[in-house]
Amino acid sequence: MTALLTIERARELRRRMTPPEARLWVCLRGKRLAGLKFRRQHPIGPYVLDFYCAAAKLAVEVDGSSHERSEQIAHDARRTAWLREQGVRIVRLAAEDVRVHLDWVVDFIKRTALERCGG
Structure with missing residues (x-):
């Protein structure tokens, strides 16, 4: 995917965020x-x-049920490997956890980000 297509995709995704996102x-x-x-x-x-x-070089992904499909699992693994090579840490959270345990999710993200920042 070219940089321009990636930017356009990002703009579209911003307009169509899921409720947990x-x-x-x-x-x-x-x-x-x-x-x-x-x-x-x-x-x-x-x-x-x-x-x-x-x-913090930290990515937070909110995964819904589509991430349970085998082809999506394989895509996510390739993506995670590539991002790790760039020095980015990936945190994957279930959409259901964001819905039900938001305080815990936010605290976990905060602790992880601050650790990565050296604090």
């Missing part, structure tokens, strides 16, 4: 989480990350 974005946007800047639907290489914190 939108719910988590409320907690991450505007440096609300420990002063860390997160971007939503952030393009990096050929991929678009649900949420990305550049300072």
